[in-house]
Amino acid sequence: MTGLFLLSSSAWSAGTLKVTTPNGGQKWTTGKSYQIKWSKGTAGAKVKIQLLKDGKDYKWISKSTKNDGKHTWKIPSTVATASTYKVKITSTTKKTVTDSSNKNFKITKSKGGGGSSALYTISKDGSTVRCPTADAFSEAELSYIVCQWTCATYKGRTGIVSLSFLYKSPSFYLYSYSVSAYTGCK
Structure with missing residues (x-):
């Protein structure tokens, strides 16, 4: 039997969820907000969004967000x-x-600093920390702040100092620090 057969792909593609942005070649920077976009397909009311690095799960962007075709991150x-x-x-x-x-797309670190600083209140007694560079973000009911100083001394160590504050309410917060050796410090 010979003849011309036309197969329609519309039934298959109509329900397909499809990532449209980022879809390769973009250069994004930490500390900035970007729109992740997709075609909704038949995914239902909610979707989850993951960041992959080298093809493997790396970080949750959202464990559940409305399937409206866009999410700001x-x-x-x-x-x-x-x-x-x-x-x-x-x-x-x-x-x-x-x-x-x-x-693939690229993510680079923001230059930060620039002489400006951010001020955050982190405890109920009003104590504050001044950050030369900082990222603050929230997920669910938790807030998370990361501050970083390039050449600083903290707890007797000099280098790149990072302070992290994770808090749920004024009466509950966790704090951690790390100091990485930095050869540019004198």
Whole structure:
């Protein structure tokens, strides 16, 4: 039997969730906000969004967000500089309804500093910390602040000092610090 057969792909593509931004080649910077966009397909009411690095799960962007085709994401300073990132979006109810960026995109660290500083109140007694560079973001009911100084001494160590504050309410917060050796410090 010979003849011409026309197969329609519309039935298959109509329900497909598809990442449209970032879809490869973008250069994004920590500390800035970007729109992640996708076609909704038949993913249902909610989707989850993951950041992939080198093809592997790296960080949650959102564990559940409205399937409206867009999500604003402020990239935290904790995201490493790399050019092998992709975004993966999956239905929260239909695990097989998923898509990832077609090609890699790049995330770089913000230059920060610039002589400006941010001031945050972190405890109920009003104590504050002045950050030369800082990222602040919230997820659910938790707030998270990361401050970083390039050449500083903290607890007897000199280098790149990072302070992190995770808090849920004025009466509950956790604090951690790290000091990385930095050869530019004298």
